[in-house]
Amino acid sequence: MRTLFLNPPSYDDFDGGAGSRYQATREVWSFWYPTWLCYPAGMIPDSKVVDAPPEGLSQETVVKMATDFDLIVLHTSTPSFTLDCRTAKMMKEVNPKCVVGFAGGHVTAEPEAALRAGEAIDFVTRKEMDFPVKEVWEQRDWSDILGISYRKNGVIHHNPDRPMLGNEELDALPFVTPIYHRDLDYLKYNSPYCQYPYVSLYTGRGCPARCTFCLWPQVTTGHSYRVRSAENVIEEVREMPKLFPEMKEIFFDDDTFTADPPRARRIGELMKPLGLCWSTNSRANVDRDTLKTLKDGGLRLFVIGYESGSDTILKNIKKGVSTERARRFTRDCHDIGILIHGTFIVGLPGETMETIEESIRFAREMNPETLQVSLASPYPGTEFFRYVQDEGFLVNSVYNDEAGYQRCTVTYPNLSSEEIFDAVERFYRQYYFRPSYIFKSVKKMVKSRDERKRLLREAGEFFTTMKKRRDAAA
Helix, strand or coil: CCEEEEECCCCCCEECCCCCCCCEECCCCCECCCHHHHHHHHHCCCCEEEEHHHHCCCHHHHHHHHHHCCEEEEECCCCCHHHHHHHHHHHHHHCCCCEEEEECHHHHHCHHHHHHHCCCCCEEECCCCHHHHHHHHCCCCHHHCCCEEEEECCEEEECCCCCCCCHHHHHHCCCCHHHHHHHCCHHHCECCCCCCCEEEECCEECCCCCCCCCHHHHHHHCCCCEECCHHHHHHHHHHHHHHCCCCCEEEECCCCHHHCHHHHHHHHHHHHHHCCCEEEEECCCCCHHHHHHHHHCCEEEEEEEEECCCHHHHHHCCCCCCHHHHHHHHHHHHHHCCEEEEEEEECCCCCCHHHHHHHHHHHHHHCCCEEEEEECCCCCCCHHHHHHHHHCCECCCCCECCCCCECCCECECCECHHHHHHHHHHHHHHHHCCHHHHHHHHHHHHHCHHHHHHHHHHHHHHHHHHHHHHHHHC
């Protein structure tokens, strides 16, 4: 079957596809690689990956592609699901014989509702999509394919879950970077905290942490950190400079790369002789010796989910890292020379005006290089979703406005959804408009023309975004 893997178009500058954890229109230019689509694409001969958002492809353009394929797999998300169903319906209209499958966290959490809502959807893959899609392509009997839900003769069927891939199976998967090279333009991908151009990949799947709001481990990848061998990772990394000659940074996009410290140190040691710059996700609980080894191996930056400056909220969401432990970790990173992109969420269970101010003070104290502030989004399938639904705190099932920006979907007895929404901009302004941060940014712009262009562009994008958020809310 001629197969298309599609990250479909939705809102302008919306990055909710197969690699993005923050499913919304971005404050600044940012696109993540559709890594989940590229794994099965590497297993299916003559397949094609199309990533519509960074390419700026319209719905009309991707619909025309449907006539060239027998099997079309779309990666969807909760905010984009309705639009993605519309795209699938239009593809079916131009090619009624094509088979359409959906993948992603949303259809994993609610496969029955997804199939009922999307009449053009023939099947959905739950959890990991690699082998279920391959077996559909092989035209096996769908009743024998583990990990899919499907419609047959108007009846919806749910096959048993497929066991998660183990370490050896992950090593046996094809590398995704040759698929990037084949089908994607790496110069159209950007992360505001990575050096441009960057390329991302996974060295493992799953996360042992139990954060109640986090979608992927709870719904898609599980709480067991399953990993590729360090040698397998380095084999792929070693070829990347040839595939992406202008690449300045590699991003290891595991949920928590440092969850297995000995393996993280081993990768750091093997990265050192390659002389490549890299960054990754971590929790704020890594020991100082491991930090030193990773820094020596070329680590530049950590993405750290601080989430809140309130220990009460951190306990409510089962974060497993206290503010005091985060302080010690952050001091070590500053001392060793590892930069931090800190992420915070407003509107988590227990949030009040006082805890928001506590988080702002904590962020200023941690002083990360860059900052992201998000609205708490209770996605289906998470413990957070069940909590706000059971308590009557879920006030809106529409997660994004008509431009793709996050809406606040929760309210609490002592804190309204409007107050939570307004806190995002206040948080950003109180962090970035400090004299010390402005002075540091000016020094960067004086030293580097590229930094000057980037910071001025991002500042313009930020002010535009904040205005659009306010206008949409009004």
